[in-house]
Amino acid sequence: MNVRQKISAEDMRERILVVAEEHFRRIGYAKTAVADIAQAMGMSPANVYRFFPSKLAINDALCAKIMRETDALIMSIVERPAPASERLRALIVELHRHNKEKLTNEHRLFDMVEVAMEENWPAIEAHCECVVCQMARLVTEGIASGEFRPVDPADFAETAFNATAKVFHPTMIAQCARFGDDQEDHARRIADLILAALRP
Amino acid sequence: MNVRQKISAEDMRERILVVAEEHFRRIGYAKTAVADIAQAMGMSPANVYRFFPSKLAINDALCAKIMRETDALIMSIVERPAPASERLRALIVELHRHNKEKLTNEHRLFDMVEVAMEENWPAIEAHCECVVCQMARLVTEGIASGEFRPVDPADFAETAFNATAKVFHPTMIAQCARFGDDQEDHARRIADLILAALRP
DNA sequence: TTTCTGATAAAAATCGAAAATCATCATACG
DNA sequence: CGTATGATGATTTTCGATTTTTATCAGAAA
Incomplete structure (x- = not known):
């Protein structure tokens, strides 16, 4: 299960980045909020912070x-x-x-x-x-x-x-x-x- | 007299630039208006435009x-x-x-x-x-x-x-x-x- | 005539306050 | 345990009014 979780978390990070990239491409880097990303994935904004410690971390990872x-x-x-x-x-x-x-x-x-x-x-x-x-x-x-x-x-x-x-x-x-x-x-x-x- | 005029005009351009430089140094490039320069020289703003066609011309000359x-x-x-x-x-x-x-x-x-x-x-x-x-x-x-x-x-x-x-x-x-x-x-x-x- | 000024049009910058948005977190829920 | 809600404080945006600023020009002064 530990393995399963790790895979899942890593997978989630990756999925967040994919969605973020889409939004950055379309709306622009400065204009997209983590709320936009969360909504596009059907989750709450706060939940995104379970996978990234800050918005800058998302940006840097992307x-x-x-x-x-x-x-x-x-x-x-x-x-x-x-x-x-x-x-x-x-x-x-x-x-x-x-x-x-x-x-x-x-x-x-x-x-x-x-x-x-x-x-x-x-x-x-x-x-x-x-x-x-x-x-x-x-x-x-x-x-x-x-x-x-x-x-x-x-x-x-x-x-x-x-x-x-x-x-x-x-x-x-x-x-x-x-x-x-x-x-x-x-x-x-x-x-x-x-x-x-x-x-x- | 033609010579005299030319010297005078060139001299005035130079003096405007000196005053402009002082102001740019003190107040900053973006914050100084041609009115400031004119006032510091005891002339009307309009008169400055007799020696430079535009503010950008002053900037470029300086x-x-x-x-x-x-x-x-x-x-x-x-x-x-x-x-x-x-x-x-x-x-x-x-x-x-x-x-x-x-x-x-x-x-x-x-x-x-x-x-x-x-x-x-x-x-x-x-x-x-x-x-x-x-x-x-x-x-x-x-x-x-x-x-x-x-x-x-x-x-x-x-x-x-x-x-x-x-x-x-x-x-x-x-x-x-x-x-x-x-x-x-x-x-x-x-x-x-x-x-x-x-x-x- | 030549040299300058004051008035002024048009465009741009500035400002302040209201409203909206944002990242983040503490906490509640399933 | 993983997820979501709602709140919070900070920042950002908006917007309309007000001021500045650039640039021009007719005409006064010399």
């Missing part, structure tokens, strides 16, 4: 769920059978494209991500760490294969990540998009810059 | 004046008697430090700059062009002296500038400052990254 999808994309790129340099380049360009696409097509949902970044929710920190970590992995592999000069992979990855803020950070993407910049080209060029810094 | 001070700092760095690599590094680190310091110490005045960036006022565009231009100059000189490998200076400078958004852009600086990041270290590392990309 944020984490969304970011995990992005992380999956990253992993799929990193695991491609290709030279490290090519994968690093693809990571930068495709992650930028992915972020920009989500930002424009799922605007409602990505309001939340922007707030999450401004307030540094745990889910965001985890995601950024994932990106840096995978970059470091590519750097390590590139060094091993002789494509890259020897550097400290973790340090270099962190700096490279910082250098891509212009094409990764939602605020920057939104701002540049308003001016009609060709950001995908920027992403490519920044990737080139990073790869140039890794030349042996 | 913004340009402020940015020109920053541009002067940049020039002074670029003209130092030192290797191009050292000057490029100093440019990145010191411009970051300058921006961050202004952002924290002259908060009231820099509200305006943040708005200006979000709305892409002409003064901002001119400033960014100045930064890129001076970076390009340093790249050119570094190539000539053999410090750097041959690249297209303008292209490279633009990309390098984009890569420094994290440590130059007011929004990013403010955000990172809130989390207590050591941004000056980030600036140094990004400078290293850029210099590494320029190795022969």
